[in-house]
Amino acid sequence: MTRRTQGLVLAFLGALLTRLSLTGEYERFVTTWMRWPLLVTGIGLVVLALPAALGVGGENGDHSDHGDHAHPGEEDDHGHRAPRSAWLLLLPGLVAFVVSPPALGAYLAERRASDAPPPAPTTVFAALPDDVTSDLALEEFLWRAQTDEGATLAGRDVRLTGFVSTDPDGNWYVTRLVIACCAADARPVRVRVGEADAPPRNTWVAVTGTWEKGTGTTRTSAAVLDAGEVTPIDPPEQVYE
Amino acid sequence: MTTAAPADSPPGPQRPRSRERWLGQPELVAAAILLILLGQSWISPLFDSERLATWCTVFVAVVVQSTPFLLGGVLLSAFIATVLSDRLLARVVPTRNVLAVPAAGIAGIGLPGCECAAVPVASSLIRRGVAPAVALTFLLAAPAVNPAVLVSTAVAFPGQPEMVLARFSASMATAVLVGWFCLWRGERLPLRLPTLAAEHGTGWRGYATAVRHDFIHAGGFLVLGAMLAAGVNTFVPTHIVDTVAGQAVLGILTLAVFAFIVALCSESDAFVAASLTAFSDTAKLVFLVVGPAMDIKLASMEAGQFGRAFAVRFVPVVVITAIGSAVLTGWWLL
Numbered sequence: 228m229t230r231r232t233q234g235l236v237l238a239f240l241g242a243l244l245t246r247l248s249l250t251g252e253y254e255r256f257v258t259t260w261m262r263w264p265l266l267v268t269g270i271g272l273v274v275l276a277l278p279a280a281l282g283v284g285g286e287n288g289d290h291s292d293h294g295d296h297a298h299p300g301e302e303d304d305h306g307h308r309a310p311r312s313a314w315l316l317l318l319p320g321l322v323a324f325v326v327s328p329p330a331l332g333a334y335l336a337e338r339r340a341s342d343a344p345p346p347a348p349t350t351v352f353a354a355l356p357d358d359v360t361s362d363l364a365l366e367e368f369l370w371r372a373q374t375d376e377g378a379t380l381a382g383r384d385v386r387l388t389g390f391v392s393t394d395p396d397g398n399w400y401v402t403r404l405v406i407a408c409c410a411a412d413a414r415p416v417r418v419r420v421g422e423a424d425a426p427p428r429n430t431w432v433a434v435t436g437t438w439e440k441g442t443g444t445t446r447t448s449a450a451v452l453d454a455g456e457v458t459p460i461d462p463p464e465q466v467y468e
Numbered sequence: 469m470t471t472a473a474p475a476d477s478p479p480g481p482q483r484p485r486s487r488e489r490w491l492g493q494p495e496l497v498a499a500a501i502l503l504i505l506l507g508q509s510w511i512s513p514l515f516d517s518e519r520l521a522t523w524c525t526v527f528v529a530v531v532v533q534s535t536p537f538l539l540g541g542v543l544l545s546a547f548i549a550t551v552l553s554d555r556l557l558a559r560v561v562p563t564r565n566v567l568a569v570p571a572a573g574i575a576g577i578g579l580p581g582c583e584c585a586a587v588p589v590a591s592s593l594i595r596r597g598v599a600p601a602v603a604l605t606f607l608l609a610a611p612a613v614n615p616a617v618l619v620s621t622a623v624a625f626p627g628q629p630e631m632v633l634a635r636f637s638a639s640m641a642t643a644v645l646v647g648w649f650c651l652w653r654g655e656r657l658p659l660r661l662p663t664l665a666a667e668h669g670t671g672w673r674g675y676a677t678a679v680r681h682d683f684i685h686a687g688g689f690l691v692l693g694a695m696l697a698a699g700v701n702t703f704v705p706t707h708i709v710d711t712v713a714g715q716a717v718l719g720i721l722t723l724a725v726f727a728f729i730v731a732l733c734s735e736s737d738a739f740v741a742a743s744l745t746a747f748s749d750t751a752k753l754v755f756l757v758v759g760p761a762m763d764i765k766l767a768s769m770e771a772g773q774f775g776r777a778f779a780v781r782f783v784p785v786v787v788i789t790a791i792g793s794a795v796l797t798g799w800w801l802l
Contacts (some may be wrong), residue, residue, distance in 0.1 A: 228684075233680065233684050234680075236684075237680065237683065237684070240535065240687075243532075244532065244535060244536075247532060253532065255525060255529075256525065256528055256529035256532045256533070257529060257532055257533050261532075261533065261536070264536040265532065265535075265536060267536070268535055268536040268539050271539060272535075272539065272683075275676060275679060275680055275683075276680065278676075279680060310684075310685060310688060310772060311688075312688025312689050312691075312692060312772055313684045313685075313687065313688045314688065315687075315688040315689075315691040315692055315695075316684070316687045316688055316691055318691055318695070319527070319528055319531040319532070319691060319694075322524050322527060322528055323528050326520075326521070326524045328521050328522075328524035328525040328528060329521055329525065330525065331522060331525055331526075332518075333518075334518045334519060334521075334522050335522055335702075338702075338706055339706070341706065341746075346626060346627075346742075348626055349626065349627065406736075407620070407624075407735070407736040407739040407740075408533060408732070408733045408735050408736030409529040409530060409532070409533035409733065409736070410525055410526050410529035410530075411526050411529055411530050411533075411697065411698070411701055411730070411731075411732060411733075412732050412733070412736040412737070412739060412740050414739070414740065414743050
């Protein structure tokens with residue numbers, strides 16, 4: 228790999244990070260706080276790579292003794308030659324630009340379905356109003372169900388949003404994926420929906436209903452929401468919780 | 469997935485090489501056809517779009533998440549290679565290696581980065597004359613015992629502060645023990661280092677060249693590791709993991725293997741460990757100690773940075789030491 232190619236490869240990777248950060252697509256892959264580190268890294272890589280990619284400043288001065296593509300026959304292990312593995316640096320950009328992978332969805336959630344939700348934090352949950360519908364994050368719903376035998380959920384109308392995933396027994400779930408760092412550590416939080424037909428997998432829905440008493444009070448039992456209404460919605464901007 | 473041949477490979481390969489190719493080609497093609505025929509039932513579902521899309525997402529995510537940390541590590545390593553003076557370096561690193569090993573472990577607390585940052589840093593420390601054992605201890609300790617990791621562990625295991633303590637002690641013990649082991653093996657470690665970045669010159673231009681050089685050398689192996697980790701994340705059936713959860717010894721070994729192949733960032737692995745409720749606390753600790761010390765991504769990067777012969781010996785030593793110290797710590801603390 229010549230010095231100019233090395234520069235191009237690095238600039239391409241830098242451009243990918245810059246683009247993901249600016250377009251907001253990075254939220255499919257990593258947490259929101261990574262936006263600025265990605266932008267800085269992307270621009271940094273481009274700045275670092277440009278002189279090499281444009282063939283500026285390498286052939287004279289410090290580097291005359293190593294002229295890489297000028298004298299291909301003289302290359303050896305001590306030259307500037309990059310390892311073959313460096314070609315792999317093109318791959319993330321190709322995959323991201325060509326395939327443009329979507330945010331993770333039902334496939335991963337169903338794969339990881341046996342992972343239990345995290346234990347409820349030892350906070351005191353405020354009572355929910357009993358006359359209006361409360362929007363709850365799925366994780367909070369699960370935590371409330373685990374706390375005091377679900378006392379704060381009993382008889383309250385709640386609305387949960389997420390995508391549809393299923394299990395082999397024919398149940399369906401309103402589901403979100405929680406990521407701590409990047410999509411590789413995504414774990415599902417899901418609430419089984421009762422008394423409503425399943426929409427197609429991976430569609431985003433808002434489910435309004437009430438908690439089925441006694442479900443989900445331990446970390447290993449599934450919480451159930453008896454649905455009054457299931458409405459399809461647009462995917463939210465921030466797909467992971 | 470194939471890596472393209474380098475564009476600058478010498479034109480007209482020498483005769484022995486070309487003969488080797490002619491012998492190898494039909495066999496390779498035959499083997500490939502055979503593999504496709506035999507593995508069709510396994511391969512074709514991989515191209516089922518949902519799985520492939522998941523692989524792509526996880527793969528890009530791992531690379532995107534790691535690149536800022538890798539660049540940070542490379543900036544630091546190039547700094548060590550080109551800017552740090554020999555006198556300052558000599559003053560910072562204790563002269564007696566037996567003591568320098570635990571000192572390097574403690575110094576690891578100060579680098580709040582992922583594993584990917586530590587590899588080029590350790591490499592440039594060795595190139596600057598720091599004893600390999602000392603640099604490798606730093607490499608093992610830095611991703612495992614820094615404050616960011618300990619805080620995330622505390623958050624993932626609420627009400628279990630002993631988990632944080634156990635993780636810290638077991639990881640530190642692993643780093644120091646492996647360091648002393650390398651010191652004892654000394655010259656017999658087949659360590660091979662890439663080009664000395666410092667010879668790219670001095671000043672700003674030398675620094676920039678060193679950064680680019682180090683990034684190119686480490687980056688490809690990071691991508692390779694990310695490809696493998698994403699593959700495991702997406703394709704390996706999970707019920708294999710679930711069936712052994714209840715058994716003490718098998719559970720520990722399973723989570724050790726799991727930590728090695730999923731290659732999570734050390735800042736996030738505690739959340740995954742906490743979700744593996746079927747496993748014992750000791751098994752979870754093994755997951756937390758093995759992961760930052762050694763995983764498929766790190767092994768790939770270390771093979772690139774220090775040579776394959778070195779990685780083949782270093783990787784099992786680290787994994788076994790990590791399992792051992794985690795099990796002992798778990799038995800004592802959890």
